[in-house]
Amino acid sequence: MKEELSVVGKRVPRWEAYDKAMGTAKYTVDIELPGMLIGKVLTSPHPHARIIQIDKSKAEKLPGVEAVITFEDIPKRLYTPNRHDLILYHPENECKDMYVISEKARFVGDRVAAVAAVDGVTAQRALELIEVKYEVLPALLDPIKAVEPGAPRIHDFAPNNISLHLNFPGSRGDMRKGFQEADSVIEETFRTSKQLVSQLEPCACVASFGSDGRLTIWSPGQSAFLQRRKLAEIFDMPEGMIRWITPHVGGSFGKYGSLSVEPVCAALAKKTGKPVKIEYSREEDFSRTETRQTYIATGKIGVKKDGTITALQEKLIVDGGAYFSRNSTTTMANMGGFTGLYRCPNAAAEADCVYTNILTTGGVRGYGNSEAMCVLEQLVDKAAKEIGMDPIELRLRNIKKAGDPDNKGLPMETCSLEALIKLGAERIGWEKKRAEKKENGTKMRGIGMAIMMDLSGAHPSCIQHRNAYIKLNEDGSANLTVMAYDMGQNLSGACAQIAAEILGIRYEDIHIVNGDTDSTMFDTGIGASAGLYQVGHAVMNAAQEARSQLLDRAGKRLGVRADELEAKNRRVYIKSDPQRGISIGEVTKEATYNFKGEHLNISGKGSFSPTQSPPPFAAVFAEVEVDIETAEVKLSKILYVNDSGRPINPATVEGQVEGGIAQSVGYCLTENCVINRESGVLESDNFTTYKIPSTLDMPETEIILYEEPVASGPFGAKAAGHGVTIAVNPAIANAIYDAVGVFITDMPATPEKMFEALRRRQAAI
Amino acid sequence: MKKEIANFKINGRPYEVIVTSNMTLYDLLRELHLTGTKRSCGVGQCGSCTVLVDGNPTLACSTLAIAARDKEILTIEGLAKGAQLHPLQQAFVDAGAIQCGFCTPGMIMMAKAFLDENPKPTRKEVSEGLGGNLCRCTGYVKIVDAVLAAAGAMIKGGNP
Numbered sequence: 001m002k003e004e005l006s007v008v009g010k011r012v013p014r015w016e017a018y019d020k021a022m023g024t025a026k027y028t029v030d031i032e033l034p035g036m037l038i039g040k041v042l043t044s045p046h047p048h049a050r051i052i053q054i055d056k057s058k059a060e061k062l063p064g065v066e067a068v069i070t071f072e073d074i075p076k077r078l079y080t081p082n083r084h085d086l087i088l089y090h091p092e093n094e095c096k097d098m099y100v101i102s103e104k105a106r107f108v109g110d111r112v113a114a115v116a117a118v119d120g121v122t123a124q125r126a127l128e129l130i131e132v133k134y135e136v137l138p139a140l141l142d143p144i145k146a147v148e149p150g151a152p153r154i155h156d157f158a159p160n161n162i163s164l165h166l167n168f169p170g171s172r173g174d175m176r177k178g179f180q181e182a183d184s185v186i187e188e189t190f191r192t193s194k195q196l197v198s199q200l201e202p203c204a205c206v207a208s209f210g211s212d213g214r215l216t217i218w219s220p221g222q223s224a225f226l227q228r229r230k231l232a233e234i235f236d237m238p239e240g241m242i243r244w245i246t247p248h249v250g251g252s253f254g255k256y257g258s259l260s261v262e263p264v265c266a267a268l269a270k271k272t273g274k275p276v277k278i279e280y281s282r283e284e285d286f287s288r289t290e291t292r293q294t295y296i297a298t299g300k301i302g303v304k305k306d307g308t309i310t311a312l313q314e315k316l317i318v319d320g321g322a323y324f325s326r327n328s329t330t331t332m333a334n335m336g337g338f339t340g341l342y343r344c345p346n347a348a349a350e351a352d353c354v355y356t357n358i359l360t361t362g363g364v365r366g367y368g369n370s371e372a373m374c375v376l377e378q379l380v381d382k383a384a385k386e387i388g389m390d391p392i393e394l395r396l397r398n399i400k401k402a403g404d405p406d407n408k409g410l411p412m413e414t415c416s417l418e419a420l421i422k423l424g425a426e427r428i429g430w431e432k433k434r435a436e437k438k439e440n441g442t443k444m445r446g447i448g449m450a451i452m453m454d455l456s457g458a459h460p461s462c463i464q465h466r467n468a469y470i471k472l473n474e475d476g477s478a479n480l481t482v483m484a485y486d487m488g489q490n491l492s493g494a495c496a497q498i499a500a501e502i503l504g505i506r507y508e509d510i511h512i513v514n515g516d517t518d519s520t521m522f523d524t525g526i527g528a529s530a531g532l533y534q535v536g537h538a539v540m541n542a543a544q545e546a547r548s549q550l551l552d553r554a555g556k557r558l559g560v561r562a563d564e565l566e567a568k569n570r571r572v573y574i575k576s577d578p579q580r581g582i583s584i585g586e587v588t589k590e591a592t593y594n595f596k597g598e599h600l601n602i603s604g605k606g607s608f609s610p611t612q613s614p615p616p617f618a619a620v621f622a623e624v625e626v627d628i629e630t631a632e633v634k635l636s637k638i639l640y641v642n643d644s645g646r647p648i649n650p651a652t653v654e655g656q657v658e659g660g661i662a663q664s665v666g667y668c669l670t671e672n673c674v675i676n677r678e679s680g681v682l683e684s685d686n687f688t689t690y691k692i693p694s695t696l697d698m699p700e701t702e703i704i705l706y707e708e709p710v711a712s713g714p715f716g717a718k719a720a721g722h723g724v725t726i727a728v729n730p731a732i733a734n735a736i737y738d739a740v741g742v743f744i745t746d747m748p749a750t751p752e753k754m755f756e757a758l759r760r761r762q763a764a765i
Numbered sequence: 766m767k768k769e770i771a772n773f774k775i776n777g778r779p780y781e782v783i784v785t786s787n788m789t790l791y792d793l794l795r796e797l798h799l800t801g802t803k804r805s806c807g808v809g810q811c812g813s814c815t816v817l818v819d820g821n822p823t824l825a826c827s828t829l830a831i832a833a834r835d836k837e838i839l840t841i842e843g844l845a846k847g848a849q850l851h852p853l854q855q856a857f858v859d860a861g862a863i864q865c866g867f868c869t870p871g872m873i874m875m876a877k878a879f880l881d882e883n884p885k886p887t888r889k890e891v892s893e894g895l896g897g898n899l900c901r902c903t904g905y906v907k908i909v910d911a912v913l914a915a916a917g918a919m920i921k922g923g924n925p
């Protein structure tokens with residue numbers, strides 16, 4: 001029986017939307033402090049070079065310049081910007097390979113020096129006065145060349161520039177036997193695209209030391225406590241001496257799970273004794289901060305004529321760029337996704353993570369699994385064609401069911417894949433459209449689909465530790481203090497809905513305190529869609545404790561036991577006699593101002609550590625029209641059938657899906673990261689050369705929210721935001737394959753690449 | 766650098782400011798602590814910094830402050846009447862058209878200029894009208910929903 005809910009499941013406006021609509025919401029770029037200096041960073045123009053000499057004397061003499069720092073002025077402590085080394089159960093796969101400012105440049109955009117001055121113009125002028133002598137080294141701009149014997153080392157400790165070799169621990173079965181049993185074996189090599197995150201607020205940070213020596217950081221960080229610990233280690237400070245504030249964030253998408261300019265900003269603030277702000281321009285943001293990895297992925301699938309997948313194998317070369325950062329966890333997610341989606345008894349994956357002199361990479365929305373599904377879901381369609389079976393039929397014969405292991409090997413509470421596929425196929429008219437004539441003049445129509453399973457946070461690979469605190473005010477409203485961040489994902493709003501539901505008050509009665517390590521309790525950072533499932537659960541636990549105090553107190557007033565009471569509509573009343581009750585505001589006021597001395601500030605603290613990570617599922621359908629003359633792909637429709645459990649706020653889940661579709665449309669079709677193969681310079685460093693979708697690039701979209709609640713989630717909810725970039729790209733690719741028989745092995749499918757692929761196909765016929 | 770005193774009327778309030786010849790309208794707004802206007806690309810490619818100058822949508826990052834001298838500038842901070850949100854602001858809140866919110870001020874200002882010209886648009890016209898304003902979070906569906914809802918509300922209640 002579905003319980004009666006007042007706030008959960010409702011499309012309430014997000015709590016911070018008014019500030020954003022009014023222009024009063026403060027982002028990191030909006031932070032202004034008295035006496036604040038502007039910091040700027042000098043970066044290497046060479047992809048690989050040793051710094052022989054830096055002369056900063058001219059820059060230092062420029063009036064208005066307060067500090068010029070180089071590798072000589074920063075703590076000699078290696079770190080990794082990625083947070084995972086602090087929480088992974090197997091941290092041996094992580095690698096500290098970065099200094100705040102480098103002595104050796106490893107990509108065009110690597111930090112060489114930094115300046116703080118009274119204004120931006122002076123700081124920029126000072127950068128130009130720093131004289132750097134480089135010894136230019138041979139640059140490795142291709143991961144295949146980087147691992148060749150005799151290639152120069154990018155990092156001294158990594159022979160052959162292999163930072164890590166990973167054999168996927170979840171590999172199973174007998175690969176030789178699996179491929180022998182197959183009637184058809186298909187192998188293809190893919191190159192996935194190096195997507196630039198393109199969050200609209202360019203990378204920024206403000207750092208300020210107080211007179212007590214405490215450092216305050218304002219940054220878009222999405223792992224405040226872990227990032228604080230990293231800074232503490234770099235600068236040899238106790239964690240408590242650092243306060244990290246994450247204001248509203250103008251988009252993160254995983255990027256700010258890593259440190260970016262915070263250490264250099266803090267180094268400038270330390271040197272000058274004044275607040276310093278660094279704000280990157282768009283070009284700087286694009287050419288200096290973390291992107292997706294490029295995977296050169298060789299995927300192999302074996303299928304029987306009856307559609308049984310007998311073997312799945314993946315070999316990866318991961319171009320991680322100049323620093324290791326998130327290579328290990330993204331690659332593990334890739335291999336987990338590739339081997340985990342289908343029931344296939346024989347599955348194996350291995351990877352070489354490789355250093356190159358290319359723009360550094362990190363963990364971007366849907367990481368690993370997005371790239372894995374580009375490969376796997378296209379292979380499945382090709383296999384279906386080989387054996388003459390409908391690709392949906394092939395999927396239905398191999399998908400997992402509830403109780404089967406998920407991508408991480410944990411048994412699944414639910415698995416809605418079959419239902420999602422059938423629902424979507426029916427809705428879009430799959431059978432009819434697949435059978436339809438495809439030609440329309442020079443335009444070829446196609447329809448394709450893909451599926452995915454993802455996760456609700458990083459359990460069981462990482463420590464996931466969540467906390468929340470709720471106190472009731474005298475008027476019966478409440479403050480919810482929780483590290484929920486605001487990156488646009490509306491986690492705080494959803495948490496408020498959960499708290500309001502449990503406390504029996506209105507959504508607008510919850511006032512949120514968020515994003516400050518001084519006021520919120522510890523949290524391991526948002527990522528992999530951990531937010532609602534995990535943080536929401538801590539909020540639920542906190543709210544239940546506060547509710548139990550509330551009912552106890554009300555019970556004393558009403559002369560009944562707490563378990564006879566219900567809290568709803570801002571009243572506590574007797575369940576068997578709802579007319580008898582008392583307003584929550586009256587209970588809290590009496591408890592706060594108690595003239596008998598029986599004071600109580602009704603409150604609750606909740607924690608959560610997951611034992612599961614229920615996967616959200618999706619079946620995505622795409623319709624395209626490919627013009628064989630111009631090679632242009634027109635995406636006409638996306639149907640996204642989504643299972644995020646029970647949505648706490650359906651509008652938020654839809655918004656996550658719609659945004660994920662847009663990012664995937666860019667990833668698949670328009671966003672082409674171009675790095676000059678000789679100079680190593682990022683050429684697509686603005687929104688004209690790197691084209692994220694606008695309204696005009698978007699297809700008609702339809703979303704179906706299929707609700708299958710999970711018992712372990714708060715009110716049955718699981719993840720929504722991370723996984724929505726995973727299945728759209730392969731669905732579009734499969735639609736292109738259906739339209740023109742061209743396999744998208746080099747992404748994105750720009751007209752240039754499509755033209756070449758069509759030409760090759762024509763030649764082969 | 767040439768400096769001069771210039772007058773502006775921003776959100777109905779007169780300002781007398783010393784401007785340098787290379788100062789952009791975006792810089793000027795920041796100097797006056799009007800931080801609602803956002804800069805994302807800095808070169809006029811994304812629409813985030815859209816404000817209205819004498820009613821015309823203008824990219825503040827690529828417009829010299831001096832070019833807006835003696836003109837009426839409307840920014841996101843000037844759209845609401847006290848606590849009363851503009852119908853576009855209300856519609857963006859209600860439709861869930863805001864996620865990270867960084868594109869929102871520019872998007873709303875552009876939508877205002879668009880609806881002033883075309884008060885009864887179709888869905889396609891709204892899409893085209895907002896084609897120069899980038900958003901990375903929403904996929905635009907709810908933004909277009911919001912503009913259409915605001916158009917309806919403005920016809921009912923009068924364009925404020």
